[in-house]
Amino acid sequence: MKMYRLALIGFGNVGQGFVQILRDYGETITTETGASFRIVAICDALKGSIYQPEGYDPAELLDVVQKNGKLESLPAKARNMDAIQTIVVSNADVVVEMSFTDLKTGQPAIQYVDAAIKNKKHVVTTNKGPAALAYQELAEQARLYGVKFGVEGTVMSGTPALGLATQLLQGAGINKIQGILNGTTNYMLTKMAEGASYEDVLQEAQSLGYAEADPSGDVEGHDAAGKVVILAAMLMDAEIKLSDIDLEGITKITPADIELAAQHNEKWKLIGALEKKDGQIFASVKPTRVPLSHPLAGVDGATNAITYSTDLLGDVTLIGAGAGRMETGFAVLGDLLGIHRTLQ
Amino acid sequence: MKMYRLALIGFGNVGQGFVQILRDYGETITTETGASFRIVAICDALKGSIYQPEGYDPAELLDVVQKNGKLESLPAKARNMDAIQTIVVSNADVVVEMSFTDLKTGQPAIQYVDAAIKNKKHVVTTNKGPAALAYQELAEQARLYGVKFGVEGTVMSGTPALGLATQLLQGAGINKIQGILNGTTNYMLTKMAEGASYEDVLQEAQSLGYAEADPSGDVEGHDAAGKVVILAAMLMDAEIKLSDIDLEGITKITPADIELAAQHNEKWKLIGALEKKDGQIFASVKPTRVPLSHPLAGVDGATNAITYSTDLLGDVTLIGAGAGRMETGFAVLGDLLGIHRTLQ
Numbered sequence: 001m002k003m004y005r006l007a008l009i010g011f012g013n014v015g016q017g018f019v020q021i022l023r024d025y026g027e028t029i030t031t032e033t034g035a036s037f038r039i040v041a042i043c044d045a046l047k048g049s050i051y052q053p054e055g056y057d058p059a060e061l062l063d064v065v066q067k068n069g070k071l072e073s074l075p076a077k078a079r080n081m082d083a084i085q086t087i088v089v090s091n092a093d094v095v096v097e098m099s100f101t102d103l104k105t106g107q108p109a110i111q112y113v114d115a116a117i118k119n120k121k122h123v124v125t126t127n128k129g130p131a132a133l134a135y136q137e138l139a140e141q142a143r144l145y146g147v148k149f150g151v152e153g154t155v156m157s158g159t160p161a162l163g164l165a166t167q168l169l170q171g172a173g174i175n176k177i178q179g180i181l182n183g184t185t186n187y188m189l190t191k192m193a194e195g196a197s198y199e200d201v202l203q204e205a206q207s208l209g210y211a212e213a214d215p216s217g218d219v220e221g222h223d224a225a226g227k228v229v230i231l232a233a234m235l236m237d238a239e240i241k242l243s244d245i246d247l248e249g250i251t252k253i254t255p256a257d258i259e260l261a262a263q264h265n266e267k268w269k270l271i272g273a274l275e276k277k278d279g280q281i282f283a284s285v286k287p288t289r290v291p292l293s294h295p296l297a298g299v300d301g302a303t304n305a306i307t308y309s310t311d312l313l314g315d316v317t318l319i320g321a322g323a324g325r326m327e328t329g330f331a332v333l334g335d336l337l338g339i340h341r342t343l344q
Numbered sequence: 345m346k347m348y349r350l351a352l353i354g355f356g357n358v359g360q361g362f363v364q365i366l367r368d369y370g371e372t373i374t375t376e377t378g379a380s381f382r383i384v385a386i387c388d389a390l391k392g393s394i395y396q397p398e399g400y401d402p403a404e405l406l407d408v409v410q411k412n413g414k415l416e417s418l419p420a421k422a423r424n425m426d427a428i429q430t431i432v433v434s435n436a437d438v439v440v441e442m443s444f445t446d447l448k449t450g451q452p453a454i455q456y457v458d459a460a461i462k463n464k465k466h467v468v469t470t471n472k473g474p475a476a477l478a479y480q481e482l483a484e485q486a487r488l489y490g491v492k493f494g495v496e497g498t499v500m501s502g503t504p505a506l507g508l509a510t511q512l513l514q515g516a517g518i519n520k521i522q523g524i525l526n527g528t529t530n531y532m533l534t535k536m537a538e539g540a541s542y543e544d545v546l547q548e549a550q551s552l553g554y555a556e557a558d559p560s561g562d563v564e565g566h567d568a569a570g571k572v573v574i575l576a577a578m579l580m581d582a583e584i585k586l587s588d589i590d591l592e593g594i595t596k597i598t599p600a601d602i603e604l605a606a607q608h609n610e611k612w613k614l615i616g617a618l619e620k621k622d623g624q625i626f627a628s629v630k631p632t633r634v635p636l637s638h639p640l641a642g643v644d645g646a647t648n649a650i651t652y653s654t655d656l657l658g659d660v661t662l663i664g665a666g667a668g669r670m671e672t673g674f675a676v677l678g679d680l681l682g683i684h685r686t687l688q
Contacts, residue, residue, distance in 0.1 A: 168512070
């Protein structure tokens with residue numbers, strides 16, 4: 001049995017989902033995998049910062065934060081350390097970075113990941129910022145410092161789109177990637193195909209909590225574009241910028257467009273795509289008419305999916321959750337178990 | 345760079361597909377993964393048996409066998425060894441078992457896998473026999489002898505259904521599995537949904553090489569049942585027999601059945617299923633009406649697919665090839681690279 005001490009940077013929905021997994025399934029996971037996880041530090045901008053080298057009971061962490069919204073009533077050897085101090089000073093073996101995503105600067109998350117690596121701590125992030133804006137530098141640093149850098153949660157939450165490509169399809173030769181990478185817009189397009197208007201379905205998505213009050217990150221395609229950048233860096237060794245992507249959101253799709261697609265046995269999907277052609281990479285996020293016979297056409301509602309076109313194996317499609325508290329919490333667990341497998 | 349010496353037992357379509365991959369992509373694979381593969385021995389019931397400790401050039405192997413149908417014109421240190429001798433005597437690190445499948449006895453493949461393990465050689469098989477009839481004993485033996493036993497190619501050819509479940513979904517808690525595990529019957533059901541008769545589409549499947557002259561292994565569900573047994577053993581730790589499976593093929597589906605499903609927005613699929621309920625495992629292979637909204641409904645033609653229902657991540661579906669020379673060849677490569685990852 002190998003025990004990993006964890007420092008959590010950020011303790012919002014994803015962090016609490018992950019701790020809930022440890023609370024409810026921790027023992028089973030240890031029995032099955034030989035890995036156990038102990039949370040020794042948490043640093044959250046709103047909930048406070050605690051550190052105790054022996055670790056915390058997951059159930060107690062959840063009880064306290066759900067009751068008080070703050071961590072301060074828990075025992076601690078040190079309190080009020082900032083994120084960098086928590087990363088550097090704590091005895092954690094792995095830093096789990098779950099702070100807010102900023103797709104413009106990637107900060108402060110890039111700084112946190114960098115600090116973890118330079119202090120020889122493995123680091124796992126669910127934050128698209130570091131993965132989209134600095135993946136290759138950070139991955140190279142991690143190699144130099146002999147630690148692992150996991151980003152599974154940044155693309156399809158816990159659905160292992162990155163692990164599938166980097167591990168199980170290694171050697172298959174991925175030449176093209178097409179994905180439904182944003183659940184909100186896929187939900188909206190599904191409802192629009194059933195006859196709802198753009199305005200009504202946007203309102204519904206907002207009331208369901210799928211879309212933000214300012215929905216532009218989803219409907220203009222920026223969220224999907226961030227994921228395309230991550231896929232390019234990880235799977236096609238291509239350092240592209242958000243501004244390199246041929247980008248179009250779903251805001252201009254009309255009922256007439258939807259009707260026309262249906263007449264041709266096609267469905268509109270917001271497809272993030274990468275294609276290798278003559279040594280170049282073409283990256284786009286665009287509403288695309290997908291034939292009903294394509295596996296992505298059947299992916300409805302808030303579900304995500306990705307199709308890898310490969311030289312040796314043809315098309316391989318993975319369909320699953322693209323968001324959610326437990327689902328993204330599972331992405332953290334998946335990356336941790338991936339680290340455990342490579343260290344055994 | 346780590347070099348693996350391989351002994352191939354069986355050199356039919358799959359074996360030749362695998363060697364073609366080494367010929368065409370071997371250097372790229374080595375650059376990407378640090379693993380290189382050298383074929384030192386081949387033993388095939390029809391094509392003969394050769395062994396040369398320094399190994400063979402993949403291109404030459406393919407040229408000779410495609411020209412002569414025999415291996416005997418190739419240089420060799422030893423010839424005419426039988427499979428067991430080849431496994432025991434050769435300097436191979438890994439035995440790649442690709443002999444004919446016998447789902448009744450699992451032989452002679454079980455014997456070959458057993459010999460490899462007891463001679464401390466890793467073993468990879470694409471043969472459903474050993475995986476369906478003796479997975480748990482062989483896996484336990486492999487653990488005792490400190491070698492790896494890979495069976496990815498036995499379920500969905502190179503589409504990594506087993507790797508996804510055992511590695512990337514580790515800890516997610518798989519409670520139910522549903523799969524389209526036989527391409528021939530899925531092709532037939534797809535065509536029947538388009539209006540073709542059972543008799544016509546069976547003839548067509550036979551002329552395309554999808555179905556055998558005696559199609560009962562496919563249409564009666566035996567092939568899918570073998571795969572359900574493998575999934576049960578590997579993913580649900582359940583030793584079930586073929587006779588434990590609630591089995592029904594597609595031979596009784598009528599045009600009226602198909603019409604009725606369509607009226608209910610459903611499609612007929614031959615679904616292999618496993619479900620954990622109250623500590624028991626229920627296993628079946630049955631024509632099933634799947635709602636069009638389910639990811640498996642969109643899987644048409646000879647394509648295969650599997651949906652894992654999990655405690656932590658909801659449903660995860662993988663869609664891809666279920667057969668084919670290069671595709672099953674890739675399964676061998678996938679297992680070999682999996683072994684390489686665990687040994688690094």
